[in-house]
Amino acid sequence: MVNSKFPPDFLWGGATAANQCEGAYLADGKGLSTADTLPGRKERLPFVFGEYFNFEIDEHKYFYPSWEAIDFYHHYKEDVKMFAEMGFKIFRLSINWPRIFPNGDDEQPNEAGLKFYDDLFDELLKYNIEPLVTISHYEIPLKIAKQYRGWSSREMIDFYSKYCEVIFKRYKNKVKYWLTFNEINGSLFMPLMSLAISPKPDENYNQLVFQGLHHQFVANAQANQLAKEIMPNAMMGIMCMSGPVYPFSCNPDDVEAAYKKERKWTYFCSDVTLKGKYPYYTDAMMEELGVDLKIEAGDLELIRQYPSQYLAFSYYMSGVEKAEDTGEKIEGGPMFGTANPYLEVSEWGWPIDPKGLRLLLNNLYQRYDVPLMVVENGLGANDKVEADGKIHDLYRIDYLRKHIEAMADAIHDGVDLRAYTTWGCIDLVSAGTGEYAKRYGFIYVNKHDDGTGDQSRTPKDSFYWYKKVIASNGVDLD
Ligand code: BGP
Numbered sequence: 001m002v003n004s005k006f007p008p009d010f011l012w013g014g015a016t017a018a019n020q021c022e023g024a025y026l027a028d029g030k031g032l033s034t035a036d037t038l039p040g041r042k043e044r045l046p047f048v049f050g051e052y053f054n055f056e057i058d059e060h061k062y063f064y065p066s067w068e069a070i071d072f073y074h075h076y077k078e079d080v081k082m083f084a085e086m087g088f089k090i091f092r093l094s095i096n097w098p099r100i101f102p103n104g105d106d107e108q109p110n111e112a113g114l115k116f117y118d119d120l121f122d123e124l125l126k127y128n129i130e131p132l133v134t135i136s137h138y139e140i141p142l143k144i145a146k147q148y149r150g151w152s153s154r155e156m157i158d159f160y161s162k163y164c165e166v167i168f169k170r171y172k173n174k175v176k177y178w179l180t181f182n183e184i185n186g187s188l189f190m191p192l193m194s195l196a197i198s199p200k201p202d203e204n205y206n207q208l209v210f211q212g213l214h215h216q217f218v219a220n221a222q223a224n225q226l227a228k229e230i231m232p233n234a235m236m237g238i239m240c241m242s243g244p245v246y247p248f249s250c251n252p253d254d255v256e257a258a259y260k261k262e263r264k265w266t267y268f269c270s271d272v273t274l275k276g277k278y279p280y281y282t283d284a285m286m287e288e289l290g291v292d293l294k295i296e297a298g299d300l301e302l303i304r305q306y307p308s309q310y311l312a313f314s315y316y317m318s319g320v321e322k323a324e325d326t327g328e329k330i331e332g333g334p335m336f337g338t339a340n341p342y343l344e345v346s347e348w349g350w351p352i353d354p355k356g357l358r359l360l361l362n363n364l365y366q367r368y369d370v371p372l373m374v375v376e377n378g379l380g381a382n383d384k385v386e387a388d389g390k391i392h393d394l395y396r397i398d399y400l401r402k403h404i405e406a407m408a409d410a411i412h413d414g415v416d417l418r419a420y421t422t423w424g425c426i427d428l429v430s431a432g433t434g435e436y437a438k439r440y441g442f443i444y445v446n447k448h449d450d451g452t453g454d455q456s457r458t459p460k461d462s463f464y465w466y467k468k469v470i471a472s473n474g475v476d477l478d
Contacts, residue, residue, distance in 0.1 A: 004473040005408040011130060011418060012470040014083060014425020014442070015092035015376055017137040017182065019066045021428040022096060024073035028112035031102025032057075032142040033066075034150075034196045040065035040434035041449050048190050048432055053198040055146055063451070065429040065436065070445045071455050072426075076120055078457060079426055082443055084127035086463060087470035091129050092375050092421040093120070094137035094182065097163060104141030104159050109166045117167075121174040131175050132312075132375065132421065134239065135164060135223065137182035138431065140196045150196025151212035154296075157219045164223045165230070172231035179312055179375070180220045183241040185269035187213055193431065206289040217272050218299050224306035238273040238308035239375060242266050244356050244363065245319040248338055253323035261321045261337075267367065274368045276307035311368055314376030314423065315403075318343075318356035348380050348438060354402035361410035361417060373419040377403055380430065380438040383460065391444045391460035400462070400469075401477045408474060422466075426457070442466050 019035035026032075037055045038044045039062035047053040057064065072079060083091055098104065099113030124131050140150060141159075148155050164180075181194060187209055191197040195212040199205045224236045245262035247254040264285065271279040277300070286293060319337040343351040357377070364372055379399040383391050400422065411417050424440030427447075436449050442463040447453035468476045 004475045005411045006474040007411075007418075008473065010473060011090040011132075011373075011420070012466075012474075013088040013090035013092065013129070013132075013419070013421045015132075015421040015423050016072070016094075016425065016428060017134065017139075017431070018094045018096035018099075019069070019137065019139045019429075020424075020431060021070050021072040021426065023067060023069035023071040025064075025067040027073060028099075028116065029102055029110040030096065030113060031098035031104075033096065033098045033139040034142055034145045034192075035066050035138045036064060037142065038066065038434060039063065040429065040436075042433045042435060044434040045432065047198070048192055052200050053192055055142060055196075055198075063449075065434050065449075068447075069429050070427065070447055072428075073116070075455065075457070077123055079443070080120075080123045080127065080129070082457065082459065082463075083129060083425065086442060086467045088127075088129050088425075089470070090132050090177070090419055090421060091124055091425075092132040092134065092179075094134035094139065095167060096139045097136060098139065098141040100166060101141060101159070101163055102143075104144030104163075105147075114166075114170055117171065118174075121171060125174060130177065132177040132179070132373075132419070133167075133171075133175050134179045134182050135167070136160070136180065136194065138193045145196035150191075151215050152195070152197050152208055154215055157215055157222065160219045161222050161226065164226050168227055168230040168234075172234070176233065177235050177237065178223075178227065179237045179239040180223045180308070181216055182239050183314060184213070184216060184220075184238060184273070185265060186241045187216075188265060204290060206291045210286065210289070210291045210293060213269065214293055214295065214299070217269075217303055220273050220308065221302040221306040224308060225302070228306070235309050237310040237312045237373070238270060239312045239314070240266070240270050242313040242315055242360055242364065243318045244360050245321050245337070246340070248320055248322035251323065254321065257323045258321040261319070265319075270311055270364075270368065272303065273308045274311060274370060276304040278303075308370075310371040310373065310418070311364060312373040312375040312419075313360075313364070315357050315360060315374055316377065316423075317351045318353040318360075346379055347382055348433075350380070352379075352399060352402075354399075354406040357403055357406040358410045358413070361407065361415045362413055365410075365415040371416050371418045373421070374407065374417070375419065375421045376423040377420070378423040378440040380424075380440050382437055383427075383439045383444060385444070385458070389458075391458065393460045393462045396460070396462045397465045400466070404469065404474055404477060 427441035
């Protein structure tokens with residue numbers, strides 16, 4: 001397409017995470033993951049956002065959606081075929097760590113687990129779909145998570161490195177694009193998910209979280225080092241949750257509050273992993289937060305030597321910060337803050353801000369000067385099958401169209417944007433609330449929070465729309 005702002009090799013596709021789609025939670029030797037202990041039907045929300053959680057399963061009390069999820073484990077051929085029909089160039093998925101190391105500290109990896117991803121990658125490559133692999137997306141082997149209290153312990157670095165070494169050696173000829181950690185900065189407000197740390201009320205929250213993050217920074221560098229040795233042509237990226245934070249007003253106090261929040265939430269983790277060093281403001285920030293980081297000899301050198309090569313990020317919303325936090329809070333969204341009266345919100349209260357994406361892309365590119373990928377973006381909605389048996393998700397098309405236009409504008413601005421993988425390209429279980437009802441997909445999955453549904457797949461209207469978008473390289477957005 002001559003008039004496309006997107007480069008001819010732009011990677012259009014979709015994204016998922018193993019724990020939210022695979023199901024088959026104990027199949028073929030898989031061990032339990034932390035995600036397998038998280039209740040569904042909104043009952044997980046309090047734990048994700050702060051209430052102490054002990055990773056114990058209680059089947060009488062809770063429903064566990066990751067156990068069956070959308071059974072991608074057994075449906076992947078059918079699903080990949082539908083991705084190919086839409087014209088996907090790339091598909092983001094995560095490897096379920098306890099499929100490979102069921103306990104996390106096993107001597108040998110589980111061959112059946114390794115084989116599953118071999119088959120899945122082959123299936124993707126058959127249709128020329130590039131796999132984009134997240135190494136850790138909330139699926140921490142439960143045994144080590146409990147024994148070591150997740151990433152609060154340094155021991156996790158070695159378990160993670162061993163896991164990386166095994167999958168790099170195994171898949172080096174099939175996978176080029178890797179992401180070490182999903183939303184590494186998400187731990188700042190939901191450490192339960194990616195650090196497997198649930199701080200108790202009387203503990204120093206910041207100390208636990210930043211120490212856990214330090215261990216992940218070291219693990220990230222170690223993985224980058226291993227990748228260089230094992231698969232020199234691979235691209236190793238870091239994945240962050242990103243969004244601009246606007247000042248509530250032009251009062252310098254509000255501007256300062258927004259600046260500080262954005263620096264801590266949006267930039268800190270990517271500053272460390274992409275620039276290869278703790279940023280200049282670290283000491284002052286740690287002092288303010290009451291954190292005393294334990295850094296061992298060699299850690300900083302490793303981080304310096306092996307930075308990430310590209311930045312992938314999720315974009316769902318912007319935030320608003322006020323010096324005196326008296327404004328109305330936005331419930332349910334990751335970027336908690338004051339409500340933005342200029343923006344509409346989704347059914348789940350997440351502000352919709354396509355312009356913020358253009359701004360963010362420019363800010364990130366200016367700061368890091370590395371290739372960027374938008375690897376999560378989309379609208380969680382309560383889709384309904386209508387009388388004609390179809391799903392007319394025009395609201396989703398409208399949402400995605402505006403975000404694609406914002407990306408095109410950012411590319412026109414000069415940003416080096418390489419890929420767009422919409423979140424939950426097939427309906428899956430929500431990470432934050434554990435619901436099936438919060439659907440993001442181009443493909444409807446007949447499965448519901450009351451346990452009913454036959455797992456059948458139906459293309460929504462957005463399926464045919466996205467197919468046109470990809471075929472026209474982002475030109476035909478009608
Ligand atoms: C990101 C996670 C995803 C995904 C998405 C949407 O934070 O990386 O795993 O689920 O958010 O969030 P939710 O599922 O809560 O709607």
